[in-house]
Amino acid sequence: MKAYEISKFGIDNLTKTEIPEPKAGKGEVLIKIKAVSLNYRDLMVVSGTYNPRMKLPAIPFSDAAGEIVEIGEGVKKWKVGDRVMPIFVQRWYDGRLNDEIRRTALGAGSDWNGVLREYAAFSEESIVRSPEYLSFEAAATLPCAALTAWNALVESGKLRAGETVLTLGSGGVSTFAIRIAKMLGARVIATTGTGEKAERLRLLGADEVINYRENPDWDELVLKLTGKRGVDHVVEVGGAGTLPRSARSVTVGGHIALIGALSGGEGLNPVGVFMKAARLQGIFVGSRRMLEDMNRAFEFHRIQPVIDRVFSFDEAKEALQYLESGKHFGKIVIRVD
Incomplete structure (x- = not known):
């Protein structure tokens, strides 16, 4: 073969x-x-x-x-x-x-x-x-990208309707996270680096999209969009290069699902995390039971x-x-x- x-x-x-x-x-x-x-x-x-x-x-x-x-x-x-x-x-x-x-x-x-x-x-x-x-x-x-997003928001995040989710970029995990968040009745703020991808993220379901090339201090815009409260969940795929801004974007008691390492950087000062009592959770895809649960939800909602x-x-x-x-x-x- x-x-x-x-x-x-x-x-x-x-x-x-x-x-x-x-x-x-x-x-x-x-x-x-x-x-x-x-x-x-x-x-x-x-x-x-x-x-x-x-x-x-x-x-x-x-x-x-x-x-x-x-x-x-x-x-x-x-x-x-x-x-x-x-x-x-x-x-x-x-x-x-x-x-x-x-x-x-x-x-x-x-x-x-x-x-x-x-x-x-x-x-x-x-x-x-x-x-x-x-x-x-x-x-x-489904077995890696979709399940990672599901674990981040549903299993680890315990996402509830009406909460706000921040996604970074437009790769597999982030696009699945948008689908899942909207399926569960959440608000989504997404970031991307091009106008064309921004429009596609809106069509996918993102409520607001931030172009990080036009707005390099995108965490400040996240706070503005949330009335200075911050988001409940961050699907953090960037790693060291984006994690400090993700930590500034999250609300008190919020949740950062740490998934990827797509960008380099100096790392995170932990003070902002513990002062907000935020939870930083590493996500390593998920179990068979999680995948079976996700597949049932996807079948019911016909997620593409x-x-x-x-x-x-x-x-x-x-x-x-x-x-x-x-x-x-x-x-x-x-x-x-």
Whole structure:
């Protein structure tokens, strides 16, 4: 079967190769992968910044959707033809995350090879059913980006109708956060760097949009828009470069979901956080139970992921380069033909 491997770091070193097709072992199912979606983590993995000591060679990428084509001995929950998605952290079914479980995340080393391949075998406990109304391409965007936004706002944030959410940028997590926040009756303030993306964020549901290039002190504008109160939740994907302004934007007793590290910077003075009694919570995607809960909500509300471009399997390098450019709006997907 066809697969992509990293034998040394760098997008140009991502190599398409032929490897043996796996079989479904005891308690496993074999999935024909139909689509794969990209996350910023995948770019970090391929470039070597995620873990410079990662075991190589390895198959990258964590998010996929496909169809079961073979059932292993003892499997009771699934049948051939079921449309499914592997979960991001393969052994996080429910409850509290620990270090042992965290290490079972897909796509960051040869111990838990990723999904940029035609077939993959998974434990029957480590997959969930894809929402029936979504295409394979759309379903492939859910296990990491959508679930991260869901965890940030619903599980960790306990978001309530009428609260205000601040999102940063227009990548996968941020666009899903807008969808989820509006689904739950929240007000959304979004930031972006271009007028074109600002208009698209408004069409997506953002109530107010701040162009951070025109307003570099965007936290001051957030406070103005909220009557100096601040927002209840920040979906913080920027990291050190944006975290100080996010902390100034949050209200007393508010919640900052710390997700990404897209921008460099000097870091955060913690005084502003504890003086506001704000909660800074790291988000590491989510569990199987969270994904199943989210999928039920998405099915009821018919939530549609925002997909910017779909690349062919042969264009995996180009897809990563497009992600690296930062020009995308929403998700980037690779169709596995």
